[in-house]
Amino acid sequence: MSTVYRRTIPIALTVLIVVVLSLKNFFPHPIFNYWGNTFQTWSTLIATISGFLGAIVFLAYHVPKVTTRSDAPIQHQWLYSLSSVSIMVIFIAVGLLFGYNSSQYQWLYGTWYGPVSGLLNAVTAFFALSAIYRSFRVRNLESLFLVVPALIILLYDAPIGVTLFPPIGPISEYIFAYIGPSAFRGFIVAASAGTLILSIRTVLGLEKGYLAQEGEERGA
Amino acid sequence: MVVKHIFALILSLALFVILWFTSQQASQGKVPKIRKIPGLDAIEEAVGRSVEMGRPVYYPMGCAGFGNAQTGGKMAALSLISYSAELCAERGIKLLTGTNKTSMIPMLDDVMTQAYMAHNAPELHDLSDIRWYPSQMAYVAGTDTIFKYEKPGAMIMIDTWWAEALAFCEIGRRGGAFMIGGTDYRPYMPYFIATCDYALIGEEIFIASAYISDEPTVKATVFAEDIMKFIIIGLTIVFTAIGLVGFSDALKWLTM
Numbered sequence: 001m002s003t004v005y006r007r008t009i010p011i012a013l014t015v016l017i018v019v020v021l022s023l024k025n026f027f028p029h030p031i032f033n034y035w036g037n038t039f040q041t042w043s044t045l046i047a048t049i050s051g052f053l054g055a056i057v058f059l060a061y062h063v064p065k066v067t068t069r070s071d072a073p074i075q076h077q078w079l080y081s082l083s084s085v086s087i088m089v090i091f092i093a094v095g096l097l098f099g100y101n102s103s104q105y106q107w108l109y110g111t112w113y114g115p116v117s118g119l120l121n122a123v124t125a126f127f128a129l130s131a132i133y134r135s136f137r138v139r140n141l142e143s144l145f146l147v148v149p150a151l152i153i154l155l156y157d158a159p160i161g162v163t164l165f166p167p168i169g170p171i172s173e174y175i176f177a178y179i180g181p182s183a184f185r186g187f188i189v190a191a192s193a194g195t196l197i198l199s200i201r202t203v204l205g206l207e208k209g210y211l212a213q214e215g216e217e218r219g220a
Numbered sequence: 221m222v223v224k225h226i227f228a229l230i231l232s233l234a235l236f237v238i239l240w241f242t243s244q245q246a247s248q249g250k251v252p253k254i255r256k257i258p259g260l261d262a263i264e265e266a267v268g269r270s271v272e273m274g275r276p277v278y279y280p281m282g283c284a285g286f287g288n289a290q291t292g293g294k295m296a297a298l299s300l301i302s303y304s305a306e307l308c309a310e311r312g313i314k315l316l317t318g319t320n321k322t323s324m325i326p327m328l329d330d331v332m333t334q335a336y337m338a339h340n341a342p343e344l345h346d347l348s349d350i351r352w353y354p355s356q357m358a359y360v361a362g363t364d365t366i367f368k369y370e371k372p373g374a375m376i377m378i379d380t381w382w383a384e385a386l387a388f389c390e391i392g393r394r395g396g397a398f399m400i401g402g403t404d405y406r407p408y409m410p411y412f413i414a415t416c417d418y419a420l421i422g423e424e425i426f427i428a429s430a431y432i433s434d435e436p437t438v439k440a441t442v443f444a445e446d447i448m449k450f451i452i453i454g455l456t457i458v459f460t461a462i463g464l465v466g467f468s469d470a471l472k473w474l475t476m
Contacts, residue, residue: 026229047286047323054322054352061348073369120357124383127390134393135414146413184406187422189452191404194423195292196232197445200239201429202295206438209299209429210327 011205018203058088087112149175226476234451239444246440254442259400259418260431263300263376266398267307270373276314278372278397279304280363280388283356284380284405286323292426293380293404298327299429300378305335305345314344316372318351320359325350360387367395377412378402378425389415 017039023029024036064070065081074080091108098104136151138144155161156172201207223229246252270277279301284290301317308315317328328350336345351366353359366372375392377385378400385401385408392399393415401412402420412419420428423445430438455474462470 022232026225027223050322050325052322053325054354057325057347057350057352060346061351064348117355117357120360124360124387127387130390131386131411131414135410142413146410187406187409190449191406191422191426193445193448193452194404194426196235197239197441197448198292198295198426198429200235201438201441204239206435206441207295207299207429209302209331210295211331 007211010211015203015205018199055088059085149179227474231448231451235444235448238447239441242440242444242447243437245443246436249436251436251439252443254427254431254439257420257424257427257431259378259402259420259424260428262398262400262418263304264307266374266376266400267304267311267313269398270308271311271313273373274313275371275373276316277304277308277374277376278316278318278363278366278370278392279376280317280359280379281319281321281324281328282377282379282381282403283320283359283384284382286321290380290405294324296404296425296428297379298331299432300376300425301328302331302335303428303432304376305332306339309336309339309341309344312341312344314349316349316351316366316370318353318359318362318366320353320356322352325352356382356384360384360391363388364391367391367397371395372397374398374400376400377416378420378428380405381408383408386411 020032020035020039024032062081062085065072065078066085069078070081071077091105094102094105094108135143136147138147152168152175153172155165155168162169198207202210242252267277281297281301282290282293284293286294301315305315315332317332319325319328329347332345332349333342336342351362353362372395375388375395375397376399377388377392379402381388381403382405385403389399389401389411399416400418400420401416402425403409403412404422404425406422409419409421413421427442427445430442433439459471459474
């Protein structure tokens with residue numbers, strides 16, 4: 001029963017949905033269109049319902065920390081957990097009572113969530129800087145191929161670059177127009193072939209990573 | 221009946237035929253040899269390093285969704301997280317993961333629970349090892365916290381990644397973790413090359429399950445993929461030549 005539940009039913013459902021969606025893509029018959037659209041609607045519904053799981057996982061982590069007054073992994077962790085759970089409850093309560101379009105909810109979102117999110121977005125700029133520093137260290141031949149075009153493009157984007165060294169302009173444009181796209185297209189073709197073969201492996205039941213496997217199936 | 225995307229349909233059917241051929245070959249014992257992919261081999265090294273340090277392994281999932289064009293990357297990531305969980309369970313350490321997609325939680329929990337149970341170590345995994353964050357930037361902050369206080373010995377980030385990739389790479393690098401990265405999403409690939417100890421590029425992540433599998437028919441699919449790529453390269457050359465000699469209308473066949 002366990003193998004049927006964990007393996008056969010998910011694979012059968014996957015095959016059915018993939019076949020219907022493929023038929024809808026290649027043969028736009030009303031029946032295929034209807035069932036294809038129905039499956040897509042179900043998918044949206046399932047994704048929405050799964051939103052509750054997020055809250056459960058969040059509470060599964062933080063509530064035990066509060067109830068046990070935990071100091072792990074940091075001192076006074078339970079206070080941080082308490083504040084996290086409180087903020088979640090406040091947002092849910094205000095959303096349910098006044099609606100998420102209400103001025104109260106928008107105030108909460110704009111005053112609390114917005115600035116914190118913006119701050120973290122801004123921090124990414126510093127991460128980008130240190131990544132550039134790392135990228136510009138030539139550790140091997142491959143990284144040299146990364147550094148040279150990167151330097152040229154960097155100089156091209158800086159106003160002083162083309163003024164100091166005029167050939168930078170046409171070289172950069174050549175990289176943008178020919179070298180970059182040709183490498184990317186090769187990458188895209190290979191990745192697309194990989195996606196296609198993975199899809200077929202999934203349909204044939206050969207791709208098992210997304211299915212939980214029993215001990216005997218693992219050879220354990 | 222009207223048929224759309226005829227060329228794609230022909231290619232897809234051709235791929236099924238090639239796959240049947242390569243599977244037949246494999247079942248007769250002619251199993252293709254997959255070249256060494258250092259990034260995938262290094263997963264064992266990453267787990268080993270974490271065991272020596274007595275720290276958990278962190279395998280965050282990318283913010284790209286499930287059920288759209290990025291599903292392939294997620295499927296590959298699930299295969300690899302299952303493999304990583306098995307290695308962690310075998311060696312008695314915890315595997316932490318994170319996501320901002322609630323639809324991923326049941327799948328992550330299922331594959332991790334089964335991996336730990338298969339190695340008689342269910343006590344090493346619980347639901348709170350799957351960290352859920354409501355947004356991309358909350359996920360970045362959460363990962364920063366994990367590195368600050370739980371100090372993972374290794375971070376494996378093979379999945380389809382979006383803009384959070386750079387922040388994750390930098391947090392991991394600053395945290396001194398052994399890092400393996402990989403994505404099939406082109407714009408964020410350079411971050412992994414610049415910051416990770418090992419980086420997987422493009423289709424390398426899709427063959428991960430075949431690479432770690434012992435089944436000949438699964439390995440044969442990689443050979444089928446290579447044949448398909450050669451066919452696409454051949455078609456590109458042929459149609460470029462046809463276009464160059466003046467039959468540019470022939471290029472429309474490719475988009476029929």
